[in-house]
Amino acid sequence: MKKETLENQALRTQILIFDPPEKKAVFKSPPPKRDNLDGKNLGFSDVMPKAELADVKPAVQVLENGDVQFRFYAPNAQKVEVAGWGGGFSRERNPMVKDEEGWWSTTVSGILPGFHYHDYFVDGNRMVNPDGLCGYGSFYGVNFFDLPTDEDEFWFLKDVPHGDVRMEYYKSSVNGRTKCAWVYTPPGYDAETDKYPVLYIQHGVGENETGWIWQGKLNLIADNLISQGKCKKLLIVMNSGYAFTEGEDPVFFPGDFDAELTKDCIPYIEGKYRVLTDKHNRAVAGLSLGSIQALFIALKHRELFGSVGVFSGGFPIKRPEYDYTDYFNDAERVNSDFDLIFVSGGDNEGFLQGTLPAIEKLRARGVKITDYHRPGFHVWDVWRYSAYEMLQKLFM
């Protein structure tokens, strides 16, 4: 592994902080008088005591030989373990050893390159490591790290022009709540007057609007591709895919996100941004649960979307919620409706056994489908590669 690979800032960026400091202030004792409610004799030094600077110990450190060091601070614990989520980092728990300061650590060999959600177990309880990279997954805060390879530079932070990521609030007509969409605008958007195509892209179950940025590094992937002239300048809109209403029955789809996207989000985006509004310049994609949402929405609204990306969700043309079997019997119609049907997945998560044969059946009928797969599990490195590949074929 190249030294620059291990040192790229993208490996340290996370939802809690973009560039974690190398040093931190350590407060040796709590301010003594902070509970003094009457405020008498309180000075600044009473509420903010003197601090010493100490080096930050990263929770996860990838070594040049590919081994990974983990650390967790729990001075009063009896047992601390770390384990992956399966796939490239086994669910088997790795025991950690405590030093005299209360830091537990271990070095694990044999983890496969890629993105790894992982858990710490403190005396048998799953815990978040506050010193580690953190994102929203599994419906709460969860730690992750990347074991990179030199091939990963397509999602690295480089000295290229960077687009913005903007938080946009819009109102959901489904449940009346204010939603936050994250919007990537390409480098130069503010200075130019062009109109751009838009990709709407969804996260997986348990994740949210922040996943494609902090886990997926999608803004960096787009920055890098655009700087090389390998993809169209475009906007990318990332939504939280949950649109539950009160008292709603449990169903596969988490509420009527279809309505929220098409009736609320898209009109909001198109009213505010300089974007192209014909179907050939509007795409929807997603990963896992989000890929099924994307496929369903694209098939239902063929007047709105000219391209669809289905990452790690198979290619289900029939489900309890819909049945497009007849539609896909008419290959000419499908090929006329869609500029791009992009289907991807990891070799180790069923793509070869399940998805590819399903695609081949449709191809035998003449349906045009672009597929992409690579070694990998149901995890973010496959989805980064999927986005990287799809962006180079989208809106062309």
Place this chain on the structure above:
Amino acid sequence: MKKETLENQALRTQILIFDPPEKKAVFKSPPPKRDNLDGKNLGFSDVMPKAELADVKPAVQVLENGDVQFRFYAPNAQKVEVAGWGGGFSRERNPMVKDEEGWWSTTVSGILPGFHYHDYFVDGNRMVNPDGLCGYGSFYGVNFFDLPTDEDEFWFLKDVPHGDVRMEYYKSSVNGRTKCAWVYTPPGYDAETDKYPVLYIQHGVGENETGWIWQGKLNLIADNLISQGKCKKLLIVMNSGYAFTEGEDPVFFPGDFDAELTKDCIPYIEGKYRVLTDKHNRAVAGLSLGSIQALFIALKHRELFGSVGVFSGGFPIKRPEYDYTDYFNDAERVNSDFDLIFVSGGDNEGFLQGTLPAIEKLRARGVKITDYHRPGFHVWDVWRYSAYEMLQKLFM
């Protein structure tokens, strides 16, 4: 407390997710074949097993009588406690009680209204609650909640036009790293052609560029004030205040942030955004450590900044790093240099005993200083009010 107060979405927004879903998918068992590296016989259902939807139990729930319920999931723990950081929520640990599912809970009375960082202790180890609101504080992930009052609506999420929050990358000439600034642009920025004034505002020690949005709700404060015509439309730029270089000695200021702000960030912002670039339309402010950074930078660069805000940092005109005693002896010069010197703090953190007398001394010499204080500790509710007050006086 009004029902609408407890239900405002701003009480639930956090760095990990803007609008947490009411339900979550629960996976009853891990996918059995996920560790099967050769990929044989893997189907989608092997990697993503069937899930059931369950109601989300919020980690913190404020009751209408002002009591606060806390929950923490740790089925194998022997003891779980919750405690505040002092001030309005005591450092005394409150024991929690386990139910049969493994959730620990307790209801705490007597917590004062306001913003509360707090800690959970699992068998004596400080832990982050992954089900709770989370932000970056104390140099890592930390939980917080608000015990609101009906007066708090100035920072609530309302049906008013919302500005954007944008993530901007720029290069630090101090340490060569790429920095991320969060930039608030006012409602209408994209559609209008006006130029706007800019406030640069800093976080406290252990916090970062995200603090003023997720803890401070500064974008919502500005949205609400602008909608009422109570403050100028402006840009607000939030930076991480750490500019450490390798091997740097421990000092009070965390690196040469002064250089980073004035040489790197401001030129970047002014090259990209439609902003006014005279000193009367440029301000710098901060809280706690950030307030001293702001004061130092404003005094050093009086050609750049016409206004300064010092929240909860006293008003130190002399420190080991600088001495402006002589300067402040010349009140006419100070009053000519600054349109606004805004100094604020909480009554219970030393403002009345320390800061106000220092200000009065300068006032006696003729220096114009606007002060603001209210009941409160060294904590975000005082800083939200400080920003709310300062914004109504800034650039007028």
